[in-house]
Amino acid sequence: MSSQSTRNNQFLAQNGSGSRSSSSYGNAAVRCHCGIQLELVTSWTDDNPGRRFQACPNYKMPSCCNSRIAKKDKVRNFVGNEQEKNKLVQDYELLLSAEQEKNEFVQVVLERQVNVLANQRTMKEKHSAVIEKHSAVIEDQRDLTAELPLV
Incomplete structure (x- = not known):
C-alpha cells in the first residue's frame, strides 16, 4: 500500500467518513471515532431512498461519537453542550x-x-x-x- 493511501486511510479513520470503497483502498476497515468498524447500510428515508453509505453500528447509542456528529446540525450543538x-x-x-x-x-x-x-x-x-x-x-x-x- 502506498504512503498516500495509508494517509487517506488514516484520515478516513480519524474523520469517520464512510465515502470510500474497499476496492480503491484495499481491505483496510474504516472505523468510527469510537473505534468500531463501520458497516455498509442502505438509507430508506424519503430524502435518500436506496442510498448506500457506511455507518457505525452504534450510531444511535449515546456512547458513539458519530451520533453527536450526525445530530449536531439538527439539534444546534445540543449534544456536547x-x-x-x-x-x-x-x-x-x-x-x-x-x-x-x-x-x-x-x-x-x-x-x-x-x-x-x-x-x-x-x-x-x-x-x-x-x-x-x-x-x-x-x-x-x-x-x-x-x-x-x-x-
Missing part, C-alpha cells in the same frame, strides 16, 4: 413545577366552588321549606277569610 442542556432541564423542571402549582391551585378553587354550590343547594332547600310553610299559612288565612261573613 452541557450548559445548554442543563439550562433546558432546569427550564423544564421550573415549567413542571409551575404546572403542578397551577394544578394544585385549580384543585383548591374547584373544591371551594363545590362547597359554595353545596351551601347554595342547602340554602335553597331551606328557603323552599320556608316558602312552602308560608304558602300553607297564606292558604289557611284565605280559607278563614272566605268563611267570614261579609258586613
Whole structure:
C-alpha cells in the first residue's frame, strides 16, 4: 500500500467518513471515532431512498461519537453542550413545577366552588321549606277569610 493511501486511510479513520470503497483502498476497515468498524447500510428515508453509505453500528447509542456528529446540525450543538442542556432541564423542571402549582391551585378553587354550590343547594332547600310553610299559612288565612261573613 502506498504512503498516500495509508494517509487517506488514516484520515478516513480519524474523520469517520464512510465515502470510500474497499476496492480503491484495499481491505483496510474504516472505523468510527469510537473505534468500531463501520458497516455498509442502505438509507430508506424519503430524502435518500436506496442510498448506500457506511455507518457505525452504534450510531444511535449515546456512547458513539458519530451520533453527536450526525445530530449536531439538527439539534444546534445540543449534544456536547452541557450548559445548554442543563439550562433546558432546569427550564423544564421550573415549567413542571409551575404546572403542578397551577394544578394544585385549580384543585383548591374547584373544591371551594363545590362547597359554595353545596351551601347554595342547602340554602335553597331551606328557603323552599320556608316558602312552602308560608304558602300553607297564606292558604289557611284565605280559607278563614272566605268563611267570614261579609258586613
